[in-house]
Amino acid sequence: MPPTRILTVCTGNVCRSPMAAVELDHGLNAVSPGGFAVTSAGMHALVDQGFEERVGRLAHDRGLEAAAAHRARQVTPEILRDVDLVLVMAREHTQPVLQQAPRLLKKVFTLREFARILLYLSTDPELDAAVPADRAERWAWLVQQAPRLRQRVPVRHPERNDVIDPYRQEDAVLQQMAEELFEATDAVIAWERRYAQRRAASGTASSAAG
Template identity: 40%
Template structure:
């Protein structure tokens, strides 16, 4: 089966598509993973701004083919994991589809949980009876959900969010990318580890 990841921001032109590309790049060897993105107020049909394209290129990514799209209920129902770029996006997702609550996180929130949760992954994956990559990743998401609220919070709740760089300075684009990239890689590593444990079981 496919493990589906949906990345969500506002316009679907800066943060969420870059997160989509980073996570997809990190997980590209897992054929069962599908990564996509959408916006809560998407600039439908638009591409990624030049500043974001340039930063993505530094990570070896090519976002030139991206076309912004609006999220819908079908995307939320399909997603095994929803990574929001800010708390407001997660709130909108959960208000739209309450069933997504346990599999929706801000990207930085999930990265923070993953750093604490990874030692518990072997027991969580095996306890779930996971024997394939997608089942292992679902077990990882379930583990993260159970740990939400138990991981020490950041100094400021704003650290759960990735700053929105749209129509702002080059420095803000850099700051946004520097917040986003390590979190996306950390989440991808968490999922990959769970997938590897399941396949090896």
């Protein structure tokens, strides 16, 4: 069964989107091994550069060894062709993505917006009960449901949909980026863990009953 393919997008592809990608790829596959392929790209990529130095240290401190191999790449129609979900780091990245791949209209979200959708979904009893047990079916269902659920998680201040850009900014901005980004990635990983564990518990119960 093919993995769910997620692309994270920012501007230069040396700070926010690669950090989100390695964090999600590591965390999601720890929960559902082999179930996800998370990659990143930039709208104005600093092509072939690695992580910005401070962000690279942050990734290293979190045990994300894959960060060392990262090289920035430009968003292209070819990269967008086969993805199941695009998580952009800020609202400004949405339209440029859609200009290259209009078919993704209902599959592009900011990372923080998507995290709020998942938090809402898990607290709605009807939706919670409807989440499929199978990983591939679960994420296909999620991507289908998410566009209509975004209307249920509005924010008063639109900038709360963005992860701040720390590139060439002071350390306080880097810290703010880390807080915004990891809060969102943790929510995405926790959502997958919730339903993967539910499936495992259901399977154990069925075996015991048999």
